[in-house]
Amino acid sequence: MKNILNAPFLEEMKKTTSNMYRLGWDERNGGNISYMLEEDEVKEYLDINKVIRTIPTGFDATELIGKIFIVTGTAKYFKNVEFDPEKNLGIIRIAEDGTTAQLLWGYKDGGKFTSELPAHLMSHIVRLKHDPQNRVVMHTHPTHTLAMTHIHELDDKKFTHTIWEMCTECIVVFPDGIGVLPWMVCGNEEIGKATAQKMEEYRLVVWALHGIYGAGKDLDETFGLIETVEKAAQLYMLTAHMPHINTILDKELKDVAEAFNLDYRKDFLNL
Numbered sequence: 269m270k271n272i273l274n275a276p277f278l279e280e281m282k283k284t285t286s287n288m289y290r291l292g293w294d295e296r297n298g299g300n301i302s303y304m305l306e307e308d309e310v311k312e313y314l315d316i317n318k319v320i321r322t323i324p325t326g327f328d329a330t331e332l333i334g335k336i337f338i339v340t341g342t343a344k345y346f347k348n349v350e351f352d353p354e355k356n357l358g359i360i361r362i363a364e365d366g367t368t369a370q371l372l373w374g375y376k377d378g379g380k381f382t383s384e385l386p387a388h389l390m391s392h393i394v395r396l397k398h399d400p401q402n403r404v405v406m407h408t409h410p411t412h413t414l415a416m417t418h419i420h421e422l423d424d425k426k427f428t429h430t431i432w433e434m435c436t437e438c439i440v441v442f443p444d445g446i447g448v449l450p451w452m453v454c455g456n457e458e459i460g461k462a463t464a465q466k467m468e469e470y471r472l473v474v475w476a477l478h479g480i481y482g483a484g485k486d487l488d489e490t491f492g493l494i495e496t497v498e499k500a501a502q503l504y505m506l507t508a509h510m511p512h513i514n515t516i517l518d519k520e521l522k523d524v525a526e527a528f529n530l531d532y533r534k535d536f537l538n539l
């Protein structure tokens with residue numbers, strides 16, 4: 269059996285959480301990540317028949333029975349993941365009943381998965397329907413994106429349009445746009461369902477006055493989606509209070525989308 273501390277998926281989780289912490293997105297216990305692993309890759313490092321303990325998830329994820337995820341721990345800090353992954357991360361498998369997680373590794377201080385597991389698993393279920401390659405759901409608190417939700421209308425079309433207008437690459441990176449949820453209590457099934465419902469249309473869902481969710485095939489792609497929104501939100505916050513004398517016109521956004529052959533939200537442009 270190989271040493272799990274050297275597993276590529278663990279290295280990636282350490283690098284990603286540290287990177288996000290240093291960007292200032294994941295203060296204290298802010299943020300959480302779930303990353304679906306292949307049974308074959310996990311088997312190289314763990315006896316997958318050995319369940320350390322079982323933890324109820326509190327909701328039904330029948331569609332994910334048998335799926336294995338590495339998930340950040342509740343009340344744990346992104347800042348600390350790289351120094352003690354076995355305490356701050358866990359590897360869980362969704363049990364036959366669909367409502368229990370079997371702990372295969374990690375949470376070594378008796379901890380458990382993030383309080384946002386409902387939003388993560390429900391988002392995985394939806395995104396997998398749209399893209400069988402989807403393996404990552406990521407939640408974080410990027411500063412400018414949050415700032416923007418204080419001063420911008422919380423409407424999918426208007427929010428996406430403003431972000432697209434900020435820099436040319438945005439429509440190329442997320443032609444499917446951004447979903448926006450109003451302020452809601454976090455950590456429960458209701459916000460999980462609302463997030464997953466938006467994930468039917470979008471890979472990015474903003475939680476007003478809280479943060480953002482991203483979904484993608486790997487950690488890099490998912491991080492890149494969120495990073496691009498955050499960059500545009502930063503540009504917005506730098507310029508929102510100033511007279512605007514230049515902008516990317518809707519006709520030009522259409523030209524970019526067509527030049528890159530993108531399946532984009534045409535109804536989000538005013539043409």
Ligand code: 2HA
Pocket residue numbers: 297298299300343382383384407454455
């Ligand atoms: O895990 O970010 O939304 C802490 C959070 C909750």
Ligand code: ZN
Pocket residue numbers: 298299407408409454478479
């Ligand atoms: Zn959060």
